[in-house]
Amino acid sequence: MRALCFALLATVCLHFSPVMAQETATAPPQSVKPGINKSFLDPDLDVDQWIKRFEVESREVFRARDQIVKQLKLKPGDRIADVGTGTGLFVEPFSLAVGEKGWVFALDIVPKFVERVGKISDILDLKNVTPVLCGQDDVRLPPASIDAAFICDVYHHFEYPSRSMASLHKAIVPGGQLILIDFERIPGKSREWTLGHVRAGKETFRKEVEDAGFEFVEEVKIPAFEENYFLRFKRK
Numbered sequence: 001m002r003a004l005c006f007a008l009l010a011t012v013c014l015h016f017s018p019v020m021a022q023e024t025a026t027a028p029p030q031s032v033k034p035g036i037n038k039s040f041l042d043p044d045l046d047v048d049q050w051i052k053r054f055e056v057e058s059r060e061v062f063r064a065r066d067q068i069v070k071q072l073k074l075k076p077g078d079r080i081a082d083v084g085t086g087t088g089l090f091v092e093p094f095s096l097a098v099g100e101k102g103w104v105f106a107l108d109i110v111p112k113f114v115e116r117v118g119k120i121s122d123i124l125d126l127k128n129v130t131p132v133l134c135g136q137d138d139v140r141l142p143p144a145s146i147d148a149a150f151i152c153d154v155y156h157h158f159e160y161p162s163r164s165m166a167s168l169h170k171a172i173v174p175g176g177q178l179i180l181i182d183f184e185r186i187p188g189k190s191r192e193w194t195l196g197h198v199r200a201g202k203e204t205f206r207k208e209v210e211d212a213g214f215e216f217v218e219e220v221k222i223p224a225f226e227e228n229y230f231l232r233f234k235r236k
Helices: 001-025 047-054 064-071 093-099 111-123 161-171 192-197 202-212
Strands: 078-084 105-109 131-133 146-152 173-182 212-222 226-234
Touching: 047 111, 047 202, 064 093, 064 146, 064 173, 078 093, 078 161, 093 105, 093 111, 105 111, 111 131, 146 161, 161 173, 173 202, 202 212, 202 226
Parallel strands: 078 105, 078 146, 105 131, 146 173
Antiparallel strands: 173 226, 212 226
16 A cells, blocks of 8 residues: 555656746746755754654653644544654654544655654554655645645745645645644744744744635644644635
8 A cells, every 4th residue: 555655656746747847947946044954954964863852852842742633633534744744753643543544644855754754654564654755845745635734843944835835735635624833933032043943923924824725724722832833724
């Protein structure tokens, strides 16, 4: 089954690559924050270093992971894209939530993260997980292939958000949900790291997602959150 999904993804990517190449040639995309992914694209990236940074109690989304998964309200049979899966923190709980008839696409632009997710899936025998090396402006998923998309502490790393969101809009079925979790960026309140690292605040990110064809549904309060927010959208 996993091999079939890989074959489908490869076919779709090959089919659309000439079109994407033509678009790139005629209208080069402009990065909204050049260099923000430089450390992740380092070929010598140390995955263990990022595990120590991502999978620790000091990180809010790690502490709140059970609350987050619960609020996604995933059902058996759902297909979800974990966009920017990183070290794969949510892969196992998503796999369990969607069950044998569901599917998890674990997407990242970092080859070593994608490789790690593949190893995790094999070790834990997660037969409904497909790791996907996505592009910086394209999630590389077939049209209408997912019911939900999960973007956790990753949207501010989108260098080409309008293009990435357009490809994600195509991949989600009408009525499907998109979850956006990111950092509150409030001058005078947020940490200096956040102000320097995150390019915009919640209202700007919300508008960008709405402009991409998504309808805002609600902001979900997560008790463990102090620096993050959780927004739910529906694909029009």
